[in-house]
Amino acid sequence: MVVDVVPALVGAAAVLHPGAAVRLQVAVAQKAGAIPEDNIIRRAAMPGFFKQQKKYFMAKTATKTADSTETATGYEQMTRAQQDGSTNATSSMKQKSEDELKPLQKFFMDALKDVYWAEKELVKALQTMEQAATSEELREAFEDHGLLTQKHVTRLEKVFKMLGQPAEAKKCDAMQGLINEAQEIIKNTPEGTMTRDAALIIAAQKVEHYEIATYGGLVQLALTLGEERASDVLERTLNEEEETDYQLTEIAETCINFNAEQEEDEETEEEV
Numbered sequence: 001m002v003v004d005v006v007p008a009l010v011g012a013a014a015v016l017h018p019g020a021a022v023r024l025q026v027a028v029a030q031k032a033g034a035i036p037e038d039n040i041i042r043r044a045a046m047p048g049f050f051k052q053q054k055k056y057f058m059a060k061t062a063t064k065t066a067d068s069t070e071t072a073t074g075y076e077q078m079t080r081a082q083q084d085g086s087t088n089a090t091s092s093m094k095q096k097s098e099d100e101l102k103p104l105q106k107f108f109m110d111a112l113k114d115v116y117w118a119e120k121e122l123v124k125a126l127q128t129m130e131q132a133a134t135s136e137e138l139r140e141a142f143e144d145h146g147l148l149t150q151k152h153v154t155r156l157e158k159v160f161k162m163l164g165q166p167a168e169a170k171k172c173d174a175m176q177g178l179i180n181e182a183q184e185i186i187k188n189t190p191e192g193t194m195t196r197d198a199a200l201i202i203a204a205q206k207v208e209h210y211e212i213a214t215y216g217g218l219v220q221l222a223l224t225l226g227e228e229r230a231s232d233v234l235e236r237t238l239n240e241e242e243e244t245d246y247q248l249t250e251i252a253e254t255c256i257n258f259n260a261e262q263e264e265d266e267e268t269e270e271e272v
Contacts, residue, residue: 091163091227108221112159113168115214118175119153122207125179129204132186134197137251142204145244152237159230178207194260201252208245215241
């Protein structure tokens, strides 16, 4: 009875989080004694495994969602209009100089400038991390994250436009420190090892946690200041940062960390 519903559960899991599908397959297969643990882990470590799983189940569910596409498209167009600032609502900060802003408005704008600089620098840092990564899975993750970060930069520029303020970047010391730490990891870990990948994932997740905290605070400040449109746009980025953090955890737990631990065992055996 349980086995009969497994394909549907795995399909649903793979659409949202490919790594979750792997975990579900592991649990069911091991309980049934059908697939040893090491075989599942090796399969999960195959290049492009997660993307293949997601594409397969996305294709299977595409026909089921076709009927609702027309309605969803209309809603998405309205949402995009709000995000692009093409609605008639006016920001209370529009065309005000820095001296004319209230203290909380000024802090909000400074925080936006701070994260704007951070996102632009992160685009370059992710390219370096992608080149330094060992596994194809992590390289793909960093590539995807880089493309998403470019969208975040554009999205912030739209927020500045909504607020009637120039898009200006202000150096973010926190992000600079996190980028420096990632560079140190690349310098101090052996090239071509899963140990480097495990360390790079931790560095990337530190960045994600900083961004999650930043965007979470900005969303709430925007609401407090009555900037609902800006809040909606910033919340979209917040959700994507949380998703990226989850995906990095899945990659680490399903293959990278295990393979890195095996490298340590091999080194110990060679020494003996």
